[in-house]
Amino acid sequence: xQTAAKIAAGEVITDPAAVVKELVENSIDASSENIRIEIExxxxxxxxxxxxxxxxxxxxVFNAFxxxxxxxxxxxxxxxxxxxxGFRGEALASMAAVSKVTLxxxxxxxxxxxxxxxIEGKGEKQAISCKRGTSISIEEIFxxxxxxLKHMKKPGDENKKIIQIxxxxxxxxxxxxxxxxxxxxxxxxxxxxxxLENTLKSLFGERFDSELFKADYQNSPxxxxxxxxxxxxxxxxxxxxxxxxxxxxxxxxxxxxAIEDAYDNTVMINQHPxxxxxxxxxxxxxxxxxxxxxxxxxxxxxxxVMLLLKSGIRKIIRQNLV
Ligand code: ADP
Ligand code: MG
Numbered sequence: 372x373q374t375a376a377k378i379a380a381g382e383v384i385t386d387p388a389a390v391v392k393e394l395v396e397n398s399i400d401a402s403s404e405n406i407r408i409e410i411e412x413x414x415x416x417x418x419x420x421x422x423x424x425x426x427x428x429x430x431x432v433f434n435a436f437x438x439x440x441x442x443x444x445x446x447x448x449x450x451x452x453x454x455x456x457g458f459r460g461e462a463l464a465s466m467a468a469v470s471k472v473t474l475x476x477x478x479x480x481x482x483x484x485x486x487x488x489x490i491e492g493k494g495e496k497q498a499i500s501c502k503r504g505t506s507i508s509i510e511e512i513f514x515x516x517x518x519x520l521k522h523m524k525k526p527g528d529e530n531k532k533i534i535q536i537x538x539x540x541x542x543x544x545x546x547x548x549x550x551x552x553x554x555x556x557x558x559x560x561x562x563x564x565x566x567l568e569n570t571l572k573s574l575f576g577e578r579f580d581s582e583l584f585k586a587d588y589q590n591s592p593x594x595x596x597x598x599x600x601x602x603x604x605x606x607x608x609x610x611x612x613x614x615x616x617x618x619x620x621x622x623x624x625x626x627x628x629a630i631e632d633a634y635d636n637t638v639m640i641n642q643h644p645x646x647x648x649x650x651x652x653x654x655x656x657x658x659x660x661x662x663x664x665x666x667x668x669x670x671x672x673x674x675x676v677m678l679l680l681k682s683g684i685r686k687i688i689r690q691n692l693v
Contacts, residue, residue: 373468373491377516379438380465386523387414388532390509393462395540398422399547400443401505404563410533410553413526414512423504426478429485432496436472436489438464466509467492469516473508477501491515534558535610538574539620542613542647545570571598571647575611578604583645584691586684592653593679599687600645602637615649616657622666626650629677633684650680 384390391408398406401424411417427435434440441460466472467489477484484501488494513520523529530553541549541561548563561570572579582604588595597615612627613620630646631638638644656676658669670676 376438376464376468376492379461380468381516381519383461383465384469384512386532387418387512387529388536390414390418390466390512391420391533392536392540393466394418394420394507394509395537395549397462398424398505399540399544401425403504403547405548406550408533408537408549408551410530410551412554413523413529414509414533415523415526415529416510418509418512419506421504421506423502426484426503426505427474427476428478429496429498432474432476432485432487435474436463436467436492440464463507466507466512469519470512470514471510473510474505475499475501476505477503479503531610539613541570541574542567543615543618543620575645583647584687586646586648586687588683588687590679590683592656593676593683594651595648595680595683595687596651597648598646599648599684599691601692602634602644602688604645605638605642606645607642609643611645612643613647616668616670617651617654618649619668620666621668623668625677626680629680630684633681634688635685637688652676 383393387410391414395406395408398420401422403422403424405423407421409417409419409421431442435442437460439460440463463472472489474487475484480503482500482502484499485496486499486501487496513523533553534551537549537551537559541547541559545561545565545567546563547561549559549561550557551559559574561573571583575583579598582601583598584601586595586597586599609624609627612630614623614626614630615621630648631644634644652670656671658671661667661669
């Protein structure tokens with residue numbers, strides 16, 4: 372029913388940033404090389420993701436919006452594969468339940484494709500002219516779920532969450548070119564080639580070369596790779612600190628704090644260093660029961676891991692600054 376659909380949607384689609392994440396992950400799963408994200412009024416008016424991926428066949432467009440309407444194989448080999456499954460066919464169905472959705476897609480190179488506009492899950496498909504790829508527009512999110520609508524933050528705050536998600540997605544996929552437009556102005560563009568380093572250059576600008584140094588540290592069972600900022604490259608917030616564990620983005624402030632600790636007071640008070648780090652740990656040191664879509668993680672034997680982390684970061688800092 373409509374009500375059940377809206378309730379289910381609430382678990383997947385919590386805010387515009389969650390929509391962006393789901394749409395972009397679908398674009399990546401469809402082997403897209405270029406992904407453009409357009410946002411209007413903090414995502415309240417419009418969230419649009421345009422890709423040049425495989426597209427959806429005309430016969431499958433309605434199925435894509437059905438609950439559990441996934442085309443992806445339901446085989447879970449390991450944690451990494453779980454990511455590909457997303458919410459197992461829930462995302463588009465959930466978006467359709469709480470917004471006005473427009474799909475334009477083509478899975479061929481003949482310039483023809485399928486268009487579909489769904490309001491409260493209803494709509495007709497039609498033949499359209501369309502390049503290979505998919506464009507999904509989410510308009511008036513939560514227009515029919517007032518409680519959610521009321522909980523939306525100011526456009527600037529929703530935009531901040533969206534930027535963060537797109538930054539993380541672009542770091543995890545340097546082979547894909549991302550562009551993000553907010554109210555028609557470009558806030559981010561990555562090249563899609565030249566690896567992570569070029570992606571980071573486009574995200575951080577000039578200071579990447581001068582004030583971020585490469586981290587490459589091994590001390591069994593931990594490895595640390597990525598880029599660590601000098602004590603002079605700091606920000607007022609922790610928004611420029613990106614931590615991945617085994618390539619998965621995590622947001623556990625105690626990890627950020629442990630890394631900051633290792634700077635041993637070389638950073639000015641109330642300032643936060645910049646870093647993009649991937650911490651590699653044996654999977655048996657992590658609790659696999661935490662949902663892979665969440666940015667939380669549980670580390671077993673946490674105190675040991677924190678000690679290893681601090682000493683690793685100290686070493687990287689010392690090697691690069693002396
Ligand atoms: P899931 O990703 O878990 O399969 P979704 O609801 O996110 O579920 O998507 C449903 C289906 O729609 C996908 O399995 C895929 O077949 C199709 N789909 C969605 N977005 C795209 C896209 N950008 N390109 C190609 N196919 C897509
Ligand atoms: Mg999906």
